[in-house]
Amino acid sequence: MKHLRxxxxxxxxxxxxxxxxxxxxxxGSMLEEDVVALQQQPRPHVxxxxxxxxxxxxxxxxxxxxxxxxxxxxxDIYDCYVTCFWPVQVPDHVNYSPDWxxxxxxxxxxxxxxxxxxx
Amino acid sequence: MTVMTAHRYRPGEYHSFAAEGADFIYxxxxxAIFQLDEASHRLLQRLEQSPLGHAEIARKLTEEGYDAADxxxxxxxxxxxxxxxxxxxxxxxxxxxxxxxFPLQALVLNITNQCNLACTYCxxxxxxxxxxxxxxxxxxxxxxxxxxxxxxxxxxxxxxxVHITFFGGETLMNFPLLKExxxxxxxxxxxxxxxxxxSLTTNATLLTPEIIAFLSDNAxxxxxxxxxxxxxxxxxxxxxxxxxxxxxxxxxxxxxxxGHKTRAITARVTLTExxxxxxxxxxxxxxxxxxxxxxxxxxxxxxxxDYSIGAExxxxxxxxxxxxxxxxxxxxxxxxxxxxxxxxETISELIQGVHKSHPCGxxxxxxxxxxxxxxxxxxxxxxxxxxxxxxxxxxxxxxxxSDFLARGHVDAKYxxxxxxxxxxxxxxxxxxxxxxYGDTGHANLHYCDWIxxxxxxxxxxxxxxxxxxxxxxxxxxxRKALA
Amino acid sequence: xxxxxxxxxxxxSLLPLQAQAGIMYLGGYPNVLILxxxxxxxVTKRVPLASGLPTALRESVDRKKIYxxxxxxxxxxxxxxxxxxVTDSFSxxxxxxxxxxxxxxxxxxxxxxYTVAQRIDKEIDRYKISKPQYTVIDLKLKKxxxxxxxxxxxxxxxxxxxxxxxxxxDGKFFYIFRDKVIVVSTAELKAIERFDLSKPEISxxxxxxxxxxxxxxxxPGQYISLFNAADPYVHNKVFGIARFDLxxxxxxxxxxxxxxxxMAGLQVTPDGKEGYTVVTNGTLGNKxxxxxxxxxxxxxVLDKAEFPCRxxxxxxxxxxxxxxxxxxxxxxxxxxxxxxxxxxxxxxxxNDATMAGLIVSQ
Numbered sequence: 021m022k023h024l025r026x027x028x029x030x031x032x033x034x035x036x037x038x039x040x041x042x043x044x045x046x047x048g049s050m051l052e053e054d055v056v057a058l059q060q061q062p063r064p065h066v067x068x069x070x071x072x073x074x075x076x077x078x079x080x081x082x083x084x085x086x087x088x089x090x091x092x093x094x095x096d097i098y099d100c101y102v103t104c105f106w107p108v109q110v111p112d113h114v115n116y117s118p119d120w121x122x123x124x125x126x127x128x129x130x131x132x133x134x135x136x137x138x139x
Numbered sequence: 140m141t142v143m144t145a146h147r148y149r150p151g152e153y154h155s156f157a158a159e160g161a162d163f164i165y166x167x168x169x170x171a172i173f174q175l176d177e178a179s180h181r182l183l184q185r186l187e188q189s190p191l192g193h194a195e196i197a198r199k200l201t202e203e204g205y206d207a208a209d210x211x212x213x214x215x216x217x218x219x220x221x222x223x224x225x226x227x228x229x230x231x232x233x234x235x236x237x238x239x240x241f242p243l244q245a246l247v248l249n250i251t252n253q254c255n256l257a258c259t260y261c262x263x264x265x266x267x268x269x270x271x272x273x274x275x276x277x278x279x280x281x282x283x284x285x286x287x288x289x290x291x292x293x294x295x296x297x298x299x300x301v302h303i304t305f306f307g308g309e310t311l312m313n314f315p316l317l318k319e320x321x322x323x324x325x326x327x328x329x330x331x332x333x334x335x336x337x338s339l340t341t342n343a344t345l346l347t348p349e350i351i352a353f354l355s356d357n358a359x360x361x362x363x364x365x366x367x368x369x370x371x372x373x374x375x376x377x378x379x380x381x382x383x384x385x386x387x388x389x390x391x392x393x394x395x396x397x398g399h400k401t402r403a404i405t406a407r408v409t410l411t412e413x414x415x416x417x418x419x420x421x422x423x424x425x426x427x428x429x430x431x432x433x434x435x436x437x438x439x440x441x442x443x444x445d446y447s448i449g450a451e452x453x454x455x456x457x458x459x460x461x462x463x464x465x466x467x468x469x470x471x472x473x474x475x476x477x478x479x480x481x482x483x484e485t486i487s488e489l490i491q492g493v494h495k496s497h498p499c500g501x502x503x504x505x506x507x508x509x510x511x512x513x514x515x516x517x518x519x520x521x522x523x524x525x526x527x528x529x530x531x532x533x534x535x536x537x538x539x540x541s542d543f544l545a546r547g548h549v550d551a552k553y554x555x556x557x558x559x560x561x562x563x564x565x566x567x568x569x570x571x572x573x574x575x576y577g578d579t580g581h582a583n584l585h586y587c588d589w590i591x592x593x594x595x596x597x598x599x600x601x602x603x604x605x606x607x608x609x610x611x612x613x614x615x616x617x618r619k620a621l622a
Numbered sequence: 623x624x625x626x627x628x629x630x631x632x633x634x635s636l637l638p639l640q641a642q643a644g645i646m647y648l649g650g651y652p653n654v655l656i657l658x659x660x661x662x663x664x665v666t667k668r669v670p671l672a673s674g675l676p677t678a679l680r681e682s683v684d685r686k687k688i689y690x691x692x693x694x695x696x697x698x699x700x701x702x703x704x705x706x707x708v709t710d711s712f713s714x715x716x717x718x719x720x721x722x723x724x725x726x727x728x729x730x731x732x733x734x735x736y737t738v739a740q741r742i743d744k745e746i747d748r749y750k751i752s753k754p755q756y757t758v759i760d761l762k763l764k765k766x767x768x769x770x771x772x773x774x775x776x777x778x779x780x781x782x783x784x785x786x787x788x789x790x791x792d793g794k795f796f797y798i799f800r801d802k803v804i805v806v807s808t809a810e811l812k813a814i815e816r817f818d819l820s821k822p823e824i825s826x827x828x829x830x831x832x833x834x835x836x837x838x839x840x841x842p843g844q845y846i847s848l849f850n851a852a853d854p855y856v857h858n859k860v861f862g863i864a865r866f867d868l869x870x871x872x873x874x875x876x877x878x879x880x881x882x883x884x885m886a887g888l889q890v891t892p893d894g895k896e897g898y899t900v901v902t903n904g905t906l907g908n909k910x911x912x913x914x915x916x917x918x919x920x921x922x923v924l925d926k927a928e929f930p931c932r933x934x935x936x937x938x939x940x941x942x943x944x945x946x947x948x949x950x951x952x953x954x955x956x957x958x959x960x961x962x963x964x965x966x967x968x969x970x971x972x973n974d975a976t977m978a979g980l981i982v983s984q
Contacts (some may be wrong), residue, residue: 023213024173024220027163027605030492031171038219087907090933095952098651098974099934102675102693118674118694121652125973126953 094128111137148214149190150183151224154559156595158602165598168221168232170494170562172601178205178213179222186223233550234496234562237503239541242296244504247304247518248287248320250279250313252510256342257379260411260438260446262519263308267441267574270522278313279510281320283531287508288324290531292331301328305339306507306518314350321357340364340407342376344384346391348398355399362405363392363430367420374414375446389428396429403431405480410456411438411446417459425478434480435460439571442585457589461596468600471615472608483615485597486604488563490616495549495565502528502543502569506535516543516579519570526579543569546580554582560594644941647688647701648949648971649676649978655690655701655708656971658955660940660982663969672711673697676978678725682732683791688981689728689735689761696721698735698759703983712764718744721757721766727787727796728761729808735759736796736808738785741769753777756796756811770811776804786821788845790868797845797868805871815871819849819864822885843868846918847888848899850881861885863897863921876921883909886936888916891943891960895919898946898960900937901926909933913946913963927963938980950975 081088090096111117124130152167200210328335338360373383470477502516520526529536549565567583644660657667674694690699695713726737739757755769785800803817845866862877886900897916911931938947949955
């Protein structure tokens with residue numbers, strides 16, 4: 021380690037673990053993806069489920085207002101369900117509710133038919 | 140599409156300290172000690188002001204002259220070790236509990252619960268006692284002792300070395316048993332292919348040349364409970380008739396220290412109200428009498444006893460502890476050992492990098508056996524009905540053991556969760572907690588500030604040694620293993 | 623009388639051809655492929671998709687099949703235009719393996735499907751997510767047969783989606799249009815060339831019909847669309863029309879003007895003379911949408927008209943190039959006259975459209 025000097029046995033263990041980690045990275049077998057969320061431009065991924073996405077929700081658009089939202093907002097609901105855009109408010113398409121849209125073909129008209137999903 | 144929020148770093152859980160012009164951190168999540176270089180120190184100071192995103196940190200570092208690759212490497216190194224953590228990181232995982240079938244390593248055999256002294260503050264017989272010895276055996280029989288030895292060897296599973304400590308009452312009141320047990324245990328252990336060590340605690344009033352020779356020949360470690368120079372010793376360590384014990388023990392101690400060369404002889408001082416002159420006590424015990432090590436502990440009490448030390452008393456004690464710690468460091472820098480074991484013990488734990496799940500091995504690798512054969516978490520709970528954990532003939536009561544251990548786990552102590560000293564302290568002595576708060580799982584809040592202050596002091600000593608005499612630390616680790 | 627009967631006979635014989643023309647294919651919720659008749663303005667059929675929600679539509683090079691990628695089970699469905707039936711439907715997922723696919727392009731033989739995908743393996747104690755990979759799906763064997771990691775320099779956020787795809791007529795090169803244009807050799811799945819043209823920002827996630835909808839089919843060797851280019855120092859963005867010759871990897875870029883906030887791709891009329899797009903200026907509450915008409919001969923903007931648009935939409939064009947469609951993010955399609963750029967009518971397709979886009983068969 022270049023910047024931290026280990027001074028006791030535990031610290032030496034951490035240093036050894038880092039050396040091992042670096043060696044595995046070099047060999048290409050380390051999962052760089054393990055730390056994907058901390059890179060500068062986080063790679064957006066919705067792999068295992070929508071609950072892993074940290075998204076602000078659908079009350080506001082990117083500017084903090086509502087003018088940029090779809091009008092009426094139900095126009096957006098299905099596409100956003102499918103892309104895990106509002107993971108807190110909309111069911112998880114990837115893992116648990118792949119058929120949430122089955123009751124209702126047009127969300128704007130028949131949103132009352134949509135199921136409430138309790139996690 | 141998901142919008143990822145920008146991640147920021149903040150400092151991880153560590154305690155910073157400085158010594159000899161260098162900066163260090165004690166990393167709580169691991170019990171690891173690192174020395175910081177300038178770059179990491181500055182970065183941590185920045186992050187302590189406000190959390191920053193990865194890009195911002197990299198930018199600031201490059202502005203200061205680091206090239207991009209170095210900046211990246213610094214951030215990654217700190218992140219890997221857990222010194223800096225991302226915003227969303229949950230706190231470090233607590234140390235996991237040892238496995239249920241943790242092998243026994245030591246037994247404290249309470250070979251008698253009778254004592255020839257009547258020290259006023261005794262936790263076994265005094266006002267804060269928890270033991271309930273009525274109707275129980277006063278002296279351990281050889282059968283119970285032998286069964287205990289067999290129990291230890293069996294329960295120690297794959298361990299290569301085990302240990303028996305003899306305790307009491309006054310241990311030497313049952314010296315004949317002790318001799319027999321040492322012989323039996325040595326034989327049984329070697330038959331089982333294990334090594335066995337012994338030690339005992341005594342008030343020294345019953346030492347004879349024969350006993351001293353036996354202890355020396357069998358390399359039995361000795362701890363003497365004593366409180367210091369005559370006036371301080373005789374204040375509370377008295378016979379039933381109120382007479383002081385110093386005059387009786389002084390010649391015996393000299394004989395012991397002169398005659399027992401195979402192990403270190405330690406003095407264990409109990410500080411009480413009026414017996415708080417740490418430095419004076421230390422000088423007398425170490426220099427006048429010749430003990431190899433002296434350890435101090437404030438008396439265990441419910442709080443308001445006449446012998447309890449008040450807050451100002453404790454301040455005075457700590458100030459003197461600090462003075463002795465200075466001496467300890469001085470000696471260590473010159474490569475010499477110093478007998479103040481309150482520092483030595485902490486330093487050796489810091490070298491190991493302990494990260495305790497429980498404050499000690501009680502109920503885990505250590506069990507106490509009462510004269511009647513009842514098991515208890517340790518010697519302080521001997522003969523206490525509230526904490527009996529089985530019997531050597533029937534084995535450990537696993538339910539009681541789990542309950543005791545679950546309560547005593549550092550993670551179960553709410554107050555400890557935000558304390559940086561928890562890897563070393565883990566909430567403090569179970570018995571202290573029980574006497575003070577009625578619950579072995581309660582954190583010893585009355586000592587928290589002092590523990591942190593003391594640990595910080597020891598960390599500074601550690602840092603100073605690491606900077607100026609690192610070989611001492613290496614040798615120290617090895618030496619401790621032999622004591 | 624005799625003439626009339628001949629005329630009638632001629633007319634009758636023309637009818638079957640006309641019955642095929644003017645069918646729009648759209649992906650709809652939940653799990654349907656919608657066939658919509660442009661002439662009558664009604665839904666003629668809803669084809670249920672067994673493998674889940676359609677998120678991409680692509681016509682085969684010979685226009686006889688439509689490939690539908692679905693997201694629920696990472697599936698591929700093949701729809702045969704002539705018979706009106708789904709001839710193939712399979713899922714790439716297994717209980718321990720998932721793919722994330724966002725469209726793609728079939729090769730000229732119809733055997734392979736090229737895309738960029740992410741692979742997720744469910745191991746015993748964790749999920750392992752791969753980098754985006756250039757992936758080949760064998761439509762006959764119904765599985766992924768080759769996948770190679772995207773080069774690190776190309777592995778920027780959003781690499782796996784928001785891209786449009788094209789393929790050279792000989793199937794040797796596979797083009798990915800995103801923040802730059804990457805040419806990948808299909809034999810090795812390695813990027814062999816990169817061009818510094820980026821597709822313009824579009825509103826929402828819709829990307830599949832990015833340019834090249836109708837036109838690319840007519841002219842399989844050429845890809846024409848709007849692109850952004852930026853100077854290397856100040857990074858001023860200009861937009862222009864680029865024509866790619868897919869076989870030779872040559873392209874010709876004509877810059878036209880400063881790049882607006884978003885542009886909805888280029889829809890080209892069947893005769894190849896005119897192109898249309900929707901430009902938005904401003905964002906969020908200040909958003910204004912305009913149709914722009916281009917003369918593709920002179921590469922100039924001829925005309926524009928503002929129209930009230932929705933926050934997210936996709937631009938389509940009718941099969942004969944006379945109408946422009948604004949659809950997406952709902953169940954309705956707004957029909958604008960391409961000449962006057964005025965709203966004519968609104969169709970209700972009865973299902974919310976997915977982001978799969980729109981294909982008009984001819």
